[in-house]
Amino acid sequence: MADALVPEPARTALVTGASRGIGRGLALGLADAGLDVGLLARDAEKLAEVAREVESRGRRAVVVTADVGDPDQVAAAVDAALAGLGSIDLLVDNAGRIDAEVPLWEADPDEWWSILETNVRGPFLLARAVIPGMLARGGGRVVDLTSGAGAKDWDVASAYTVSKAAVIRQVGHLHEAGFERGLRAFALSPGTVRTDMSTSLRIHAGRTEFTPVERSVDAVVAVARGELDDWSGCYLRVTHDTPDLLRAHGAPGPDDRRLRVQPWGEDDPYAAEAFVPPR
DSSP states (O other): OTTOOOOOOOSEEEEESTTSHHHHHHHHHHHHTTOEEEEEESOHHHHHHHHHHHHHTTOOEEEEEOOTTOHHHHHHHHHHHHHHHSOOOEEEEOOOOOOOSSOGGGSOHHHHHHHHIIIIIHHHHHHHHHHHHHHHTTOEEEEEEOOGGGTSOOSSOHHHHHHHHHHHHHHHHHHHHHGGGTEEEEEEEOOSOOOHHHHTSGGGTTOOOOOOHHHHHHHHHHHHTTTTGGGTTOEEETTTOOHHHHHHHOSOOTTTTSOOOOOSSTTSTTHHHHTSOOO
């Protein structure tokens, strides 16, 4: 991949789920870092409030509304964001939902599928709408917000865990398919941030320590600047991975921070295949 295109540092970003919580924090952090920001969510009134905060920092804000699971709405929102920003150099897929804290056989089928519509179809539709323009301009970067629940087994909220594992795998696909053409993709776990979603969960009842959203802001700003391009395709968790630590580590190995089926040992007939990277 020595001849792979290298994208320029981002000047513009589109953040989904930007009306509150982590998305709002990321939007404001990117504005503080000097980026113009497209703000996407369903609530136009709340987005307008965030837009005013972005503009108070001296940056341009473009408000677009959409249900991220609706192809037509996503396409229209991306067109509007491009018209207002001129380009989308960084896509941050933050919008997400979680299902009930029950095992799969007790889950409501409609709710279960609705979670995947938001958490998986949403990032797919956004990537499909945004990436062709990135590639035409020489590349860009995508950050998909995932979770530790997507990297390990959990006994509840099966739609959430399935969706977040799928997001990690989609990031790997984007890396493999787009790296040489200038695309960089990252799966970023923000830890447990104090949000309406996290504080509504029984598992976090009584919790007093939360991951500051600033940890995610630091990571996404470093991605925007191109400082973490060596980690394209990887799963990063901000509770452990600071930009300084990742830069100091250098380029990861082909299996580092990737979803893999682990063989039981060297005598596992799957072992030889498991240790060979896709390419």
